[in-house]
Amino acid sequence: MKPNLRSVLAPLALLLLPAGALQAWDYEGHRIVNQLALASLPADFPAFVHETAAAERIAFLAGEPDRWRNSAVLPLKHVNGVDHYLDYEDLADAGLDGGKVPSLRYEFAKQFAAGRAAHPENFAAIDPEKNADHSREWSGFAPWAIAEYYGKLQSEFSYLKAFQELGTPEEVANAQANIIYTMGVMGHYVGDCAQPLHATKHHNGWVGANPNGYTTWPGIHAWIDGGLMAKAGIRTATLAPRVTLAQAIALLPQDDDRDPMFVAMMTYLQGTLKLVEPLYQLEKAGKLGDTFAKEHGKGKDPEPVSAEGQTYLQDQLLRGGETLGAVWLTAWRNAPPDKFLRAQLLKRQAAAGK
Numbered sequence: 001m002k003p004n005l006r007s008v009l010a011p012l013a014l015l016l017l018p019a020g021a022l023q024a025w026d027y028e029g030h031r032i033v034n035q036l037a038l039a040s041l042p043a044d045f046p047a048f049v050h051e052t053a054a055a056e057r058i059a060f061l062a063g064e065p066d067r068w069r070n071s072a073v074l075p076l077k078h079v080n081g082v083d084h085y086l087d088y089e090d091l092a093d094a095g096l097d098g099g100k101v102p103s104l105r106y107e108f109a110k111q112f113a114a115g116r117a118a119h120p121e122n123f124a125a126i127d128p129e130k131n132a133d134h135s136r137e138w139s140g141f142a143p144w145a146i147a148e149y150y151g152k153l154q155s156e157f158s159y160l161k162a163f164q165e166l167g168t169p170e171e172v173a174n175a176q177a178n179i180i181y182t183m184g185v186m187g188h189y190v191g192d193c194a195q196p197l198h199a200t201k202h203h204n205g206w207v208g209a210n211p212n213g214y215t216t217w218p219g220i221h222a223w224i225d226g227g228l229m230a231k232a233g234i235r236t237a238t239l240a241p242r243v244t245l246a247q248a249i250a251l252l253p254q255d256d257d258r259d260p261m262f263v264a265m266m267t268y269l270q271g272t273l274k275l276v277e278p279l280y281q282l283e284k285a286g287k288l289g290d291t292f293a294k295e296h297g298k299g300k301d302p303e304p305v306s307a308e309g310q311t312y313l314q315d316q317l318l319r320g321g322e323t324l325g326a327v328w329l330t331a332w333r334n335a336p337p338d339k340f341l342r343a344q345l346l347k348r349q350a351a352a353g354k
Contacts (some may be wrong), residue, residue, distance in 0.1 A: 025191055026226040029317065030062035033191035034184060036321025037328060040246040041075075046179075054180050061184025062191065077133040083145035083189060085198040088273050090139035093122035098270070103262035105144040112139060136221060142193050143269055147262035149186035150331055156182055157335035166345035169234045188323050193268060194320030196275040197221050207282060214280040224279070224288070224313075230315055231289050232305045239318055246325035248333045261330070268323055275316070282309055 025033065038055055048054055068080045091098040094115030102108045116123055116137070126136045160175040167175075197203045197220070204221050206214040251260035282288050287306035305313075 025195055025317070026229060027063040027066065027240045029225065029229050029234075030188055030191050031059045031238065032236050032317050033188040033194065033235065033320040033324060034059050034062040036239055036243050037190075037246075037324035038128075038188060039240045039243045040322050040325030041243055041329060045329060046176075048176050049180065049183065052167060054176075056188070057180050058184040061181060062187050064185050065188045074133065078135055078155065081133055082135045082138050082141050084140070084142060084192045085203065086140035086142045086193075086269060087201040087203070088139075088199050088269065089201045091096070092125075093119060093329055094139075095119055098266070100256065101266075103144070103147060103259035105141060105148070108141075108144065109138070113137070126202070142189055142198065143262060143265040145189045146186060146265045146327070147259055149182060149189065150261045150327055153179065153182045153186065153328070153331040154335050155338075157332050157339040159266070160343050161335065162338045162342040162345060166342065166349060183328055186327070186340075190265075190327060191320045192325040193265070193272055195225070196272050196279050196316070197224060199269050199272040200276045202276060202280070212280075213284065214277075215283055220283060228289050228305060228309070232310055234314060234317065235250065239314055239321075242314075242318055243325075246322065246329045249326050249330045251330065251334065261327070265327075272316075272319075275312075279312065282306075282312060 038049065038058060049058065065080060065084065068076055068291045071077065088098055091101060093250040094112050095118060096111060096115050102111065130136065156175060156179045160179060163171040163175050179248070201207055204218040210216070249261070249264050251264070254260060261303055286303060287308065287309045289303055289305045
């Protein structure tokens with residue numbers, strides 16, 4: 001199949017983005033993650049999410065947080081970009097244990113800011129010219145963003161149940177629409193955390209000590225997300241038969257009272273971090289479409305994506321989709337009754353009966 005104009009231009013567009021604004025998987029990859037998550041859901045999950053319009057909206061919303069990047073509104077740019085990644089190595093550089101950082105965003109931010117100030121030798125000076133959104137001080141907040149969206153989704157399932165019992169058809173429809181929106185948008189961040197270059201400081205080429213001679217080409221991130229994805233020709237239909245049935249995440253109480261879903265998402269991201277060096281090894285071996293030729297401007301067309309490269313990409317998309325499905329299912333299964341709303345609806349019902 002010949003690539004269309006959009007698939008040809010997408011990698012170039014990514015290369016023109018500022019270094020801190022690179023996306024993960026590009027739009028098609030994020031759609032795949034959300035669609036695989038839908039395919040993973042068990043039969044008892046609310047059926048309305050599989051209706052044609054709902055499923056398409058969930059897939060479309062996978063790209064919403066990246067579309068927010070196109071806005072020139074500084075307050076949005078300031079908070080949006082940092083939710084897409086976590087440069088995990090920065091935590092240790094700030095004197096923090098990644099396995100023990102707080103699950104509350106602002107408590108973590110205080111600790112990280114103090115640790116960064118206490119260990120300035122571990123952090124490069126911030127170039128104001130490359131910090132237009134005033135976010136380079138941070139290592140990223142992706143696991144926090146997922147945990148926060150999980151809380152929203154669980155709340156929405158709770159009040160959906162109340163409206164289904166005592167509400168109007170319009171209220172049920174609106175509650176379902178909110179769930180569809182949150183499912184779609186949160187899928188973006190879970191998908192980001194399946195892309196290894198969103199879990200590491202080596203996101204735009206290897207930085208610092210480099211004894212293995214990995215590429216330092218800043219375009220590798222864009223190539224993985226856009227050019228390579230397009231060249232590999234990965235589609236949802238190819239991966240869907242491999243999806244495993246979603247299982248709810250065991251939300252175990254933590255001795256330090258951290259939020260269990262946050263802990264689960266940090267564990268998920270730590271698993272992604274382990275895949276960073278294998279990705280660079282594949283690139284070095286020329287198994288990712290020969291990025292060396294692109295990097296050094298030899299005028300040579302990239303080689304086909306190897307079987308190893310294809311498998312690597314497919315596995316990460318599957319891992320993102322299956323994890324997302326598990327998060328959705330956990331929100332549904334663990335949604336407590338919205339007692340306050342139910343009480344208010346009962347009062348309304350009683351008043352209407354007078």
